[in-house]
Amino acid sequence: MTDVSEHLTATGKLRAVDPDWQARVQNSFTQQSVMSLLGARLGTIKPGYCEIALPFRQDLCQQDGFFHAGITSTIADSAGGYAAYTLMPVNSRVLTVEFKINLIAPARGAQLLAQGTVRKAGRTLTITLVDVYAVTDGQKNLCASMTQTLICLLD
Amino acid sequence: MTDVSEHLTATGKLRAVDPDWQARVQNSFTQQSVMSLLGARLGTIKPGYCEIALPFRQDLCQQDGFFHAGITSTIADSAGGYAAYTLMPVNSRVLTVEFKINLIAPARGAQLLAQGTVRKAGRTLTITLVDVYAVTDGQKNLCASMTQTLICLLD
Amino acid sequence: MTDVSEHLTATGKLRAVDPDWQARVQNSFTQQSVMSLLGARLGTIKPGYCEIALPFRQDLCQQDGFFHAGITSTIADSAGGYAAYTLMPVNSRVLTVEFKINLIAPARGAQLLAQGTVRKAGRTLTITLVDVYAVTDGQKNLCASMTQTLICLLD
Amino acid sequence: MTDVSEHLTATGKLRAVDPDWQARVQNSFTQQSVMSLLGARLGTIKPGYCEIALPFRQDLCQQDGFFHAGITSTIADSAGGYAAYTLMPVNSRVLTVEFKINLIAPARGAQLLAQGTVRKAGRTLTITLVDVYAVTDGQKNLCASMTQTLICLLD
Numbered sequence: 074m075t076d077v078s079e080h081l082t083a084t085g086k087l088r089a090v091d092p093d094w095q096a097r098v099q100n101s102f103t104q105q106s107v108m109s110l111l112g113a114r115l116g117t118i119k120p121g122y123c124e125i126a127l128p129f130r131q132d133l134c135q136q137d138g139f140f141h142a143g144i145t146s147t148i149a150d151s152a153g154g155y156a157a158y159t160l161m162p163v164n165s166r167v168l169t170v171e172f173k174i175n176l177i178a179p180a181r182g183a184q185l186l187a188q189g190t191v192r193k194a195g196r197t198l199t200i201t202l203v204d205v206y207a208v209t210d211g212q213k214n215l216c217a218s219m220t221q222t223l224i225c226l227l228d
Numbered sequence: 229m230t231d232v233s234e235h236l237t238a239t240g241k242l243r244a245v246d247p248d249w250q251a252r253v254q255n256s257f258t259q260q261s262v263m264s265l266l267g268a269r270l271g272t273i274k275p276g277y278c279e280i281a282l283p284f285r286q287d288l289c290q291q292d293g294f295f296h297a298g299i300t301s302t303i304a305d306s307a308g309g310y311a312a313y314t315l316m317p318v319n320s321r322v323l324t325v326e327f328k329i330n331l332i333a334p335a336r337g338a339q340l341l342a343q344g345t346v347r348k349a350g351r352t353l354t355i356t357l358v359d360v361y362a363v364t365d366g367q368k369n370l371c372a373s374m375t376q377t378l379i380c381l382l383d
Numbered sequence: 384m385t386d387v388s389e390h391l392t393a394t395g396k397l398r399a400v401d402p403d404w405q406a407r408v409q410n411s412f413t414q415q416s417v418m419s420l421l422g423a424r425l426g427t428i429k430p431g432y433c434e435i436a437l438p439f440r441q442d443l444c445q446q447d448g449f450f451h452a453g454i455t456s457t458i459a460d461s462a463g464g465y466a467a468y469t470l471m472p473v474n475s476r477v478l479t480v481e482f483k484i485n486l487i488a489p490a491r492g493a494q495l496l497a498q499g500t501v502r503k504a505g506r507t508l509t510i511t512l513v514d515v516y517a518v519t520d521g522q523k524n525l526c527a528s529m530t531q532t533l534i535c536l537l538d
Numbered sequence: 539m540t541d542v543s544e545h546l547t548a549t550g551k552l553r554a555v556d557p558d559w560q561a562r563v564q565n566s567f568t569q570q571s572v573m574s575l576l577g578a579r580l581g582t583i584k585p586g587y588c589e590i591a592l593p594f595r596q597d598l599c600q601q602d603g604f605f606h607a608g609i610t611s612t613i614a615d616s617a618g619g620y621a622a623y624t625l626m627p628v629n630s631r632v633l634t635v636e637f638k639i640n641l642i643a644p645a646r647g648a649q650l651l652a653q654g655t656v657r658k659a660g661r662t663l664t665i666t667l668v669d670v671y672a673v674t675d676g677q678k679n680l681c682a683s684m685t686q687t688l689i690c691l692l693d
Contacts, residue, residue: 386567397606411601411692412601414601415600415601415606415686416596416597416598416599417597417598417600417606417609419597419609420575420598435676438547441571442571442572442574442575443571443572444570444571445569445570445572445616446566446567446569446631447569447631451570451615451616452612452615452634452637453571453572453608453609453611453612453613453614453616454572454608454612455614456608456611456612456615457606457607457608457611458608459607459608460606460607460608460611461600461606461608476601478641478644479607479641480640480641481638481639481640481641482607482638482639483637483639484636484637485543485635485636486633486634486635486636486637489633497593525559536620
């Protein structure tokens with residue numbers, strides 16, 4: 074599905090303006106304390122794209138034993154946020170303005186994989202699409218999809 | 229602000245059809261393992277209404293030290309879900325179909341308080357509005373607002 | 384339901400900064416050519432609040448003879464946008480960033496009434512809640528609810 | 539961009555269950571009276587996919603002379619709804635439960651083109667993604683993106 078991210082981007086191939094975008098994103102991810110509470114890991118990052126994986130744990134669930142929709146949303150929100158942040162300048166901060174998530178199928182599986190793609194990177198606002206898959210034995214099942222608006226704040 | 233919940237409800241005062249709705253909701257909340265991971269507590273519940281509180285902890289944050297938007301979403305999703313579940317029959321299950329959340333102000337404070345209100349309870353689908361406040365020293369500051377669609381599944 | 388708008392506003396009673404906000408909003412509404420195509424009328428406006436009414440017409444419908452969800456959205460989007468615009472300064476423009484609408488009940492009735500309320504007015508972004516009622520013989524039935532993000536552009 | 543629709547679908551190539559799906563969709567489109575008020579035309583339809591085009595007209599605009607966001611939403615809502623309806627059985631009706639739309643760029647151009655794709659077709663609920671392009675002289679510019687939930691009602 075990785076190729077879809079290129080089709081989805083409104084303005085063709087995206088380029089990072091900050092040469093140190095990769096370290097900047099990884100550093101910010103490390104500072105999101107909730108990621109280590111949940112056990113989430115940063116995966117592939119490219120300009121305008123970010124993956125986050127979350128292995129299953131019993132203490133991340135709702136009442137039926139699936140990943141809680143809020144936990145699915147947490148990694149999706151960060152995946153979209155960091156996809157956007159790859160394209161932002163040095164000395165910028167990124168905040169989520171809003172997101173909407175459709176819970177498409179029960180989020181059960183060995184792990185969740187969130188794939189965030191920038192659809193439009195504006196000077197102030199960035200729009201992303203984040204798909205979340207439940208992955209078991211290499212089988213990917215789309216379980217949620219998020220659209221998100223982020224704002225770039227300059228220090 | 230509690231009175232707002234009555235104004236918001238489309239069809240006037242809501243009534244529970246299951247006499248044991250309170251125990252059913254509390255029981256389900258206990259089974260949401262992620263609530264105890266986060267330290268979230270069930271507050272006031274009434275037919276069509278549910279509160280969840282979440283004290284601040286360093287390990288629930290994003291990179292700036294505020295509650296992560298996904299964590300805010302997690303308690304909001306449960307508050308709306310249980311507001312809906314108060315009105316559902318015995319032997320029903322509730323699942324989130326989708327939600328959208330606006331992050332209105334930085335979620336910083338001693339605790340978050342999510343207040344979920346049913347706006348329309350249908351046989352299959354229920355619509356809620358959930359406001360989340362950052363609360364410090366009794367001061368409430370609206371930091372997020374969610375609209376949510378839930379589905380009732382009968383066993 | 385008008386009183387709800389005061390409860391909904393995050394920061395208490397809202398004040399317009401432009402003394403000519405009323406003429407500015409009415410003037411902009413007149414320039415929305417689609418409003419006269421549809422037959423929509425501007426109703427009550429107050430700082431942070433705007434109503435738009437739309438009488439039923441056969442050519443505004445979907446396949447079942449109800450108001451089309453997009454038409455419901457059109458007056459809701461303008462009601463929220465002008466609620467926001469009442470609070471913006473002279474020489475500003477308002478654009479919708481995004482909205483989400485729940486279609487809560489079939490939109491059938493003698494007219495639709497959209498009531499837009501500002502929940503948070505920021506310098507750049509404003510958040511609104513817009514409820515749409517189907518009104519027949521003075522009976523109001525909530526048929527849709529929208530949350531919306533708007534951006535203020537300064538010329 | 540048509541190829542994206544295949545990548546976007548959660549469960550691979552979609553198949554219609556009603557052999558007369560094409561006539562059923564075209565017939566329903568004709569009954570949406572608002573489509574002819576606006577001048578919208580049904581374009582390519584395939585199982586799980588639907589296009590609607592809308593030529594520019596002065597009376598479809600907001601105050602800056604762009605297509606009104608509600609009008610963009612109207613054709614997007616129908617494009618997603620009919621993408622879903624291609625897969626529904628005989629004697630079914632389709633209604634929108636909710637949608638969320640991001641207005642990504644000003645909707646100005648010779649026409650709008652909405653492309654609706656089913657991402658998950660369930661027995662009761664269907665989830666779609668609808669992209670809307672502003673098209674001028676064969677140049678396509680993504681101006682809006684919608685995610686939508688629809689419900690299938692059986693008569």
